[in-house]
Amino acid sequence: MLNQKDLEEILLQSKILETKQIKEYSDKARQANKKLEDFLVDKKIIAPNLLYESAAKYYDLPYIDLKNQTIRKDILFTIPEVTASAHKTIAFDKTTKELKVATLDISNIELFDFLAKKTGLEVLLHLTSPDNIKDALKQYHKGLSADIKTIEEEGSEEKPENLKSLAQDLPVVRIVDTLLEYAILEKASDIHIEPSDQDVAVRYRIDGMLRKVMTLPKTAHAGIIARIKILSNLKLDEHRLPQDGRFKIKSQDYQVSFRVSIVPTFDGEKAVLRLLPDTAQQMTLEQLGFQPQSLDVVKRNIAKPHGMILVTGPTGSGKTTTLYTMLQVLNKPEVNISTVEDPIEYKMPGINQCQVQPKIGFTFAAALRSFLRQDPNIILVGEIRDNETADIAINAAMTGHLVLSTLHTNDAATSIPRLTDMNVPTFLISSTLNLIIAQRLVRKICKNCIESYNLDKKGVMELEKEFNLSEVEKSLSNLGMLGKKQKLKDTLFFRGRGCQQCDNSGYKGRIGIYETLEISDKISAMILSKATRDELQKAAIENGMATIMLDGFIKAKTGVTSIEEVLRVTKE
Numbered sequence: 002m003l004n005q006k007d008l009e010e011i012l013l014q015s016k017i018l019e020t021k022q023i024k025e026y027s028d029k030a031r032q033a034n035k036k037l038e039d040f041l042v043d044k045k046i047i048a049p050n051l052l053y054e055s056a057a058k059y060y061d062l063p064y065i066d067l068k069n070q071t072i073r074k075d076i077l078f079t080i081p082e083v084t085a086s087a088h089k090t091i092a093f094d095k096t097t098k099e100l101k102v103a104t105l106d107i108s109n110i111e112l113f114d115f116l117a118k119k120t121g122l123e124v125l126l127h128l129t130s131p132d133n134i135k136d137a138l139k140q141y142h143k144g145l146s147a148d149i150k151t152i153e154e155e156g157s158e159e160k161p162e163n164l165k166s167l168a169q170d171l172p173v174v175r176i177v178d179t180l181l182e183y184a185i186l187e188k189a190s191d192i193h194i195e196p197s198d199q200d201v202a203v204r205y206r207i208d209g210m211l212r213k214v215m216t217l218p219k220t221a222h223a224g225i226i227a228r229i230k231i232l233s234n235l236k237l238d239e240h241r242l243p244q245d246g247r248f249k250i251k252s253q254d255y256q257v258s259f260r261v262s263i264v265p266t267f268d269g270e271k272a273v274l275r276l277l278p279d280t281a282q283q284m285t286l287e288q289l290g291f292q293p294q295s296l297d298v299v300k301r302n303i304a305k306p307h308g309m310i311l312v313t314g315p316t317g318s319g320k321t322t323t324l325y326t327m328l329q330v331l332n333k334p335e336v337n338i339s340t341v342e343d344p345i346e347y348k349m350p351g352i353n354q355c356q357v358q359p360k361i362g363f364t365f366a367a368a369l370r371s372f373l374r375q376d377p378n379i380i381l382v383g384e385i386r387d388n389e390t391a392d393i394a395i396n397a398a399m400t401g402h403l404v405l406s407t408l409h410t411n412d413a414a415t416s417i418p419r420l421t422d423m424n425v426p427t428f429l430i431s432s433t434l435n436l437i438i439a440q441r442l443v444r445k446i447c448k449n450c451i452e453s454y455n456l457d458k459k460g461v462m463e464l465e466k467e468f469n470l471s472e473v474e475k476s477l478s479n480l481g482m483l484g485k486k487q488k489l490k491d492t493l494f495f496r497g498r499g500c501q502q503c504d505n506s507g508y509k510g511r512i513g514i515y516e517t518l519e520i521s522d523k524i525s526a527m528i529l530s531k532a533t534r535d536e537l538q539k540a541a542i543e544n545g546m547a548t549i550m551l552d553g554f555i556k557a558k559t560g561v562t563s564i565e566e567v568l569r570v571t572k573e
Contacts, residue, residue, distance in 0.1 A: 003038055015055035049130040057128040065103050065127040067137045082141040088112055091137045103129040173224035196222050196269035208444045208511050226270050233261040277346050284326050290512040298517045303327050308435035309398040313410045319442045319513050320407045321346055340381035341368035365390040382406040391423040398433040413439040413518035414538040431528040437518040441570040443562040444508035450500040453493045461490050476551050482558050495560040514552040
């Protein structure tokens with residue numbers, strides 16, 4: 002937000018950089034097609050807070066850190082949210098004579114004059130950092146006490162004939178809009194609206210864990226459910242049967258689809274909304290969290306022109322994200338890619354995506370049969386659920402197509418017995434299967450409050466109950482992560498203390514832990530001879546496969562996640 006000329010003066014005056022360094026970084030920023038300020042911050046050459054504190058001194062203005070400051074609602078709403086967001090300006094305090102305003106743009110005289118006329122107060126400018134503005138903007142979405150109070154006072158009339166007008170009641174509309182918007186900002190994957198005898202609980206699933214965000218009065222329930230039904234084009238007067246729908250929210254910053262499921266419970270209808278960003282997250286295979294050796298295996302196998310790649314794991318373990326990241330690598334003008342999904346979670350340009358409709362007979366198997374007449378190179382099958390789909394998918398892989406799909410198994414080796422249970426002949430499995438990836442998602446330690454510690458006696462005993470620690474120590478030692486005689490109890494691990502940035506959870510964001518079972522000649526021969534899951538697992542480990550558990554320990558050892566997280570997701 003600082004112009005180039007002022008920025009250079011600030012850096013020199015505060016002795017952060019010298020003229021020679023400024024010229025060097027300016028050239029690099031130009032090459033990277035970035036502003037100098039963005040380049041310096043992105044490359045961690047200067048911390049944003051230090052830069053803006055120095056800028057405040059340069060402009061002779063006070064600097065304000067808003068990170069741990071709760072702003073009174075009446076003061077915050079002096080500047081409407083849309084204006085605050087567009088002009089990066091927040092009202093954070095006021096007296097009988099002054100309105101204190103934090104901004105990134107001190108040249109916006111028009112806005113400050115407008116605020117002075119609107120409030121009749123003298124506007125006192127403070128400079129702050131972009132992170133501070135971003136955090137303060139979240140406060141617009143916290144606390145809906147005024148609207149809730151209105152509903153408590155007015156919302157007791159819940160007659161069925163009033164549902165439509167109730168759904169269009171301004172406090173109800175504001176509450177639902179805020180719930181949706183706040184979920185998007187918090188990067189929630191699901192919203193749960195759960196009625197009980199006394200009230201209505203609203204929970205968000207953030208980083209895979211459900212978190213209670215607010216409790217609403219029972220009188221709000223009918224209006225909120227009616228509002229969601231109207232948005233999803235569902236029947237307002239149907240309360241006895243489950244209903245499924247979908248709607249979309251668009252803004253300048255995001256485009257999100259909501260998949261809605263409403264189910265009648267003893268205390269009223271429960272709604273669960275799944276948030277689906279309309280475009281797939283632009284991630285690379287490296288960003289998913291594969292270890293270097295596993296990454297080589299994945300890259301080698303997606304480059305093959307035919308065969309089958311399976312991704313396995315429980316619901317919510319990130320299988321779809323892994324498949325889409327592979328498709329992103331494979332998506333080139335010279336190949337024809339078709340997908341059949343239930344439902345389509347992300348839209349990808351250049352790919353033919355179909356959604357199954359079992360009610361009209363358009364199943365995974367029916368779609369696959371049709372695809373084979375559409376001259377495909379690559380086929381993605383959302384999930385192999387039955388014998389028929391498994392049979393067609395395997396035959397497609399055998400006849401010159403690359404087939405990507407998912408299975409619900411706990412580890413990679415179990416996928417092979419699962420396919421034989423679906424009556425797929427072992428000779429077809431051994432000749433068409435290229436790679437099986439098993440995965441889980443672990444929460445990443447918050448970088449703002451990370452700390453190191455040593456395992457105590459009790460911690461070591463807990464681990465011994467779950468894992469063969471001598472095997473883990475041996476594997477880590479082979480990877481050069483432990484000394485020859487070093488034990489896990491003597492090494493440092495990491496955890497998050499909990500801070501405002503991570504809502505005191507100690508975690509922020511998620512990453513995958515994986516095992517990659519490549520079908521070598523030896524494994525292929527074992528499949529033909531109907532080897533057991535344990536025999537296949539042992540052979541894969543001897544062949545260099547790191548198990549999910551070992552991958553978790555590697556990430557815990559390097560401070561990406563915690564031992565507790567690895568324990569949580571690898572327990573069967």
